[in-house]
Amino acid sequence: MAVTATTNKAGVYVQYPELANLKLEKLLYQRGLGMRERYLQLMSNLVRSRNSKEKDAKNDLLYFLADAKDPETSMGFAEDEIWAESRFLLIAGADTTSTALTTAFCYLSAYxxxxxxxxxxxxxxxxxxxxxxxxxxxxxxxxxxxxxxxxxxxxPPISGTLWREVCAGGYVIDNEYVPAGYDxxxxxxxxxxxxxxxxxxxxxxxxxxxxxxxxxxxxxxxxxxxxxxxxxxxxxxxxxxxxxxxxxxxxxxxxxxxxxxxxxxxxxxxxxxxxxxxxxxxxx
Missing domain, CATH: 1.10.630.10 (Cytochrome P450)
Incomplete structure (x- = not known):
């Protein structure tokens, strides 16, 4: 449900970016907002729990994030960067993989x-x-x-449309010229x-x-x-x-x-x- 709501919202805002300034989430996506807050709280608890332990206590993703160094500057991730990466890694692949498994078993049972x-x-x-x-x-x-x-x-587990910006010089698609900068x-x-x-x-x-x-x-x-x-x-x-x-x-x-x-x-x-x-x- 949360994924569907997010996809719908993204689709609307991509088509009409001006609507993002109207802050319609509270009106149109109340349930999605609640799910988002619960997700952020879960993420916060997981990161805090992991950070309370020694860095090498477990070779998990947070261990590798904390140990990573930029090859040019030798600097590691800042705390807010680890937080941002953790939010992404928690959901990356989880929803799409479960959706793909559901689809496969559904069709296999039907055929x-x-x-x-x-x-x-x-x-x-x-x-x-x-x-x-x-x-x-x-x-x-x-x-x-x-x-x-x-x-x-x-x-397809990804129900949204994956937009690309046309590079300098434009592009011809099916004999139609698309100018640079268009999505x-x-x-x-x-x-x-x-x-x-x-x-x-x-x-x-x-x-x-x-x-x-x-x-x-x-x-x-x-x-x-x-x-x-x-x-x-x-x-x-x-x-x-x-x-x-x-x-x-x-x-x-x-x-x-x-x-x-x-x-x-x-x-x-x-x-x-x-x-x-x-x-x-x-x-x-």
Missing amino acids: PACYEKLVYEIRNTFSSGSEIRSGPKLAQCQYLRACIDVSLRMS VSVNPYAVHHNEDCFPDSFTFKPERWIPSADNPEKDIERARRAFSVYSIGSRACAGRNMAYTELGDSIARTMWYWDFRLPEGPLGAVGIGKQRWRTHTLIF
């Missing part, structure tokens, strides 16, 4: 054939659940990676459901990421170029490899230890979404 193929791959690659960890064996699980990618494509972007959800890049885009189909006679490399490469869940270019998410590691490890362990399926009856339809082709919206 039994894909579920069975993934179970077979995991349980025939590893000899025990404890063997599942980041490394060559997990990396060779091709169908697992395909399931992750198709989940990220169909329901441009396209929402990942819209790109990921473009039928030219992803035919039958509302279908959970991991095989679209795996080369075959019916799915040549050129089609996969075209899809890769449009796959923008972590953004593209020099500003792409720096933690995307960690995200893939977390997702791969979590999904593989779940598929090894447990069996799951949709319940019978009306409950089986809860959460699987419905397609609205006219608006190209997938509603959960």
